Amino acid sequence: MHGSGSAGVGFLLNIQAQKALIEWEPVSSRLAKARFRSKQFNVTVFAVYAPTRVSSEQAIDTFYAELNEAVKKTPKRDLLIIGGDLNAHVGSRQANDDRSLGIHGYGERCERGTRLVQFAQANNLVIANTLFRHKPSHVITWRSRDGRTSSQLDYLLVSSRWRSSIQNCRAYRGPDTGSKGGSDHTLVKMSEDQASGS
Template identity: 30%
Template sequence: MWYTGKTRNRNGVTIIIDGNLKDEVVEIKRKSDRIILVKLMIDDEAFNIIRTYAPQIGLEESTKNAFWDDLEEIVQGVPLGEKLFIGADLNSHVGSTNEGFERVHGGYGYGVRNEGGESILDFAVAYDLILANTFFKKRESHLVTFSNGPNKSQIDFVLTRNVDKAVCKDCKVIPDECLVSQYKLIVVDVGVKRRKQKHRSNKCIKTRWWNLNGGKMALFKDKMLQGDPWKVEGEPNMIWDEMASRIRNTAREVLGESRGRGPLTKETWW
């Protein structure tokens, strides 16, 4: 689980992934209390998962504008060749019809579009995204993401690139699975073809080079500089072997290892 937020009872967003995928995580970005990105490498393909929580209606326009500026900045930082999925509580309504936004809205939304919904659709058009949960015809209970008594609305969305529309096999609300009575869980099914790989007959042990960032990068540097390691004397091959061994041992100590049946080769994402 990765979390961003100053306090636990206000704002804050979280991304939780399956434990089997934790070693595939190569980057975390926390843009604000309301936006977090987790990047995974699956085979040779990058998947960027963004979780967002937009300001509620009634907050100052400056707060809303700052949110959209931050979201645009983090989306712009994702290369076009990488997969992008945004799970967003956007606190606005895009409506049941897609008039004027046929490319990004599938025509199976809920409710009446408001000004905030226009901003969502404009954002999707600007970055060639689609609102996945508007592209599947569902009954009302599988569209409504928030209900409070007689009031019902669709304010949570899953956005992805238009070019990846085909990988979204289904998207719907699970009405009986919720954290509190008002909010409903929204699920998107994504189909990805995994490249077949040959595996070792024994367990593969890999240094977690993808952890070389932030504080661990500084610790790695400090440990490498201890004892004047660059002043080794002798034959070039002997010097190289000693230095390479020191680098590998230090990396295993600072970054750790991942164990399990792994592919013969795995390119590290930098």
């Protein structure tokens, strides 16, 4: 369904995920939560769509306040994953960054990127996209309709205690990426060590 494109998040679940679903909560038009049962632990996933760069600081503050509150309510034993369009450029790890960020980010950090890195640090999360070296086409997650501009705006954030289980994280272009009526964003996929039990 096409709308204004100003907000909206959700989940598309396969049958296995549907059977494992414990709860679902549409927190706001920019934030939704789903919790799943797994063999050794439960998994809480947030789908997010951060305000764009033309949005007010108040809109950004509200988004991060809602996300922070939702994360704080997540059971500590859960594997926490946050994924979506965070409308930020985080770049690569800088001297004053901790291990929340890897050395393989794309582009230069912007103010919204600093905000995202600070959020990750405050909540003991790692930005998985930045952990692995890939060619640019597997890092870029957004392309303008005219194909002249590209960036990394979509991220997967994971509880830092699960960092060693992450085997890969990269973007995958689909057949409709950048097409008329299709998405200007790419799918970001993360794989993990199956020995972790999820």
